Amino acid sequence: MQLDAQDVATARFLDGFPDPTWSVDATGRLSAWNRAAVTVFGLSAATVLGRFPQEVLGEVPTVDGPVDLRDAQGRRVGGAAVVWADGDLVHTSVRVCRGDVGSRSRRLLEDLLEHVGDAVVVVDAAGTVELLNKGAERLYGVRAEDLVGRHARGLWQDEEVEEYLEAVRRELVAGRTWSGVEVEFVTHGGRSLVVESAATALHDAHGGYAGAVLVGRDVTPVRELEQSLRAATRALRDRATQMAKATHRDALTGVAARSLLQERLSAALGASADGDEPVCVLAADLDGFRAVNDSYGLAAGDALLIAFAAHLRSALPPSATAGRLGADEFAVVLPGTDEVQAERIADVVRAWTPPTPLPGRGRRADDRRVGVTVGVVRATPVECRSPFDTGVRSVLERVEEDVRAQKNAR
Template sequence: MAAGAAPPGEVDMRTALAAVDVLVALTCVALAITALRRRTAAPGAGPLAALLLGLAVWGLGGAYVTAADAGAPGVFLARHLAEGATLVVAVALWFVVASVVDPTRRPSRAVRTLVLIPAGTALVLLATDPWHHRYFELVGDGVRPGPAYWVGTAACYLTAALAIAGGLLAMPSAGPFRRRQLRVVLLGVVPTVVSSTAGLMWALSDSDGGQLARLGFGPTAVIVTVAVFRHEMVRVATVAREQVFEHLAQAVVVTDHTGRLVDLNPDGRALVARVAPGTHGDLTLGDLGLALPTGDLEPVEDDVLLREVRVAPDVFLDVRARALRDPRARHVGWVLLVRDVSDEVRRVRQLRDSTLELLTRTTDLSIANQRLNAELVSSEQVRAQLSDDLQHDALTGLHNRRVLEPAVEAALDAAREAHGRASVVALDVDHFKDVNDAHGHAVGDAVLRAVAAGLAAGARPSDTVVRVGGEEFVLVLPGIDHVTARRRAHELRVLAGAAPAAVGAPGVTLSAGVASYPDDGTTTAEVLEAADRALYAAKHHGRDRVESAAAAADPQTRPA
């Protein structure tokens, strides 16, 4: 045996270990290809593909270093590629966790830059190592970690720690399905973190810990891939919670576009337990006895009303279904408002049976008809009240934000047809938090009700008054030009600000922003944005005033 050559047994072991690395790397490549093909369907698919490819390069480079002799051609390059891949994996992991934390938006450029700085610095040191040899120092026929290697190792662990910390911090406020997805992702990271740390400790003892560090690749690749694709329904739940009142006092069921249940409110869970007791795992609308009209997974219509659907021997439901669409207008699921009408149906059926019996009793026929008609009228009144409740604010009785965009769109359509004008006024109660802090939330609610009553009293029958949320209101003024709208805004602002005093609450002031069609925008979104911009300009310039969108300069900050 030649001097310096490795014993045959050691060579065989190194070859076997390298083969395992190659097999895991190829698996990562296959999973990465799948992720790239599904990147339009799942928000985290792109970062996941980068993470998998990084693991593959890390494994292939490490496999060559393991199998080859220290002086073999390409070992230097393979070692550097593997080390660079570790930094890519850490950064990609952060982006995967970020996509799970909030699938609807990308992290800001500033946050991305802060995350990339440590890894980027380490990559620069690694790329220039052939000239300064501070990353891997040459020692005889081999190498040993240099000072820059520990900079790269610290950058890798720092980036991974930021990813893990971000996931853990997001869990308390996440919905149940997104929280489950975060747990699976963070669980998938554990094998690689543990094996990498063990490999690092091994390396500190002057042994080659590369193979040990790569033992966790396979589990990490599979678990994180499953988390991104198996639980991509979290994207649907996020969109649904943005469009539906989270605490609506009736059963709410959210599904993906295939009809699989992805979220339920407490009443929804109680309904499922009643209709499909003892079921486990993923449920579909079919398991509940419900079916929605779809064609090739696209809804035939976006709003569906199902009356008195029998889903169990003694259970009947009224269902209002609304198709959910993401920001690209793609159908991602359904949200269903479900009301149990079993008692009503049972009463109606009992009345019908009684009517048939009473047909033989002419003296009681009139009484039976009156009772039946009364029940039917009551049922229709309940349905009408439900529809009205969905469009009105519970605290103030004003229209809620569901009505806002349709009202603005209608006003703009009328203005276009008549070549006229339309305006929108956005108002906000100044220093409302101080009212709550000083007098309590009960007084704060009284102030909001009084302000709402003042705005409603000063509005025309053709105007629409909307409580957008909190202490913010919007008035839609059809047929009103900008000058008139500004005057009306001032009058309503003063009237509404004085209204709380009439009910024994402290008086307040309001800031207002005015935007008009077509001067400040030609679409609903543009006019609403212009009014909002004008409102914040009014608050920025001292509050208790009216600002026009055309004259408003964007404030550097938005006061509370």
């Protein structure tokens, strides 16, 4: 650009300013650019003269006030501008916020962040990276020298990085917090990561949004461990269920399941039909069990069932089979046992009480005392000779009806 005499005089005048200063002519183009501007912005006069200042510096103010400009490398240059007119020329001088104290403070901050294990990235309002510590280099697999001065979309390879940055900006601008948000992405090296992110807003001199400090912590190992534990828990539960089915045992109490109990009863009825041996069936139903569940919770109810099942097995002869019919309903097959012997066993079962007194706290006034109701029946010759389904069902229905009758009588 060929400078006229006025431009040359203006340029010499502006070189006396210690702060970066420039002039624009009536067309809005730069006509003077002092030495301080060359030093601060890294742009020679020959490079900028004749161009519009916004092409070179970004958003240039037209009145006095704070500025947020860019140098030749895209780095932020902030400060306060003074604007005045001189004929057809408009001059702008910027007092840059880069004193010795500020520079030392920034260097101290950068040195501190280098020793922080978490990934720390500082971006401006437009999403340009201003600072990226070593923790961020390790986590995202990038280099600070490749990203500082460029948009943060280069942090990882997923396109969702821009959606993430926009979501952070939107929440912070609205005055809301951003903390504990997990983000899944793939690094440039192909690693799939889960990062717990947090963000803090940065503000300019007028309280407006000026950027954010983004903090990320790799929680991938923790989430993988949790997933492995969930898978292992499911596998153990499935295995326990399979074993319980394979052995026909009740998974909670260890007594026979209904299917095994019915098989043992059917075998006892068949043996009685052939040899005329007596077969008795005992049924036991816990009193006040539902109130225990309601007052103390399912865990207390389960403990009660386990304790009663242990007592029931201890009261039986070796030939007997104890089984669980329902929630708190149990039955026992007593082959070769008559009514007198069965009643003696029933008396022992009736004598059961909870192993320790239940606490008074949590109980309601109408809660029943925890005990057990026992019924006993002897299989009839017809039941012994009946088909599997008919005979077994008949005996179990009669003994359950005996238990209900005793409960109603009380």
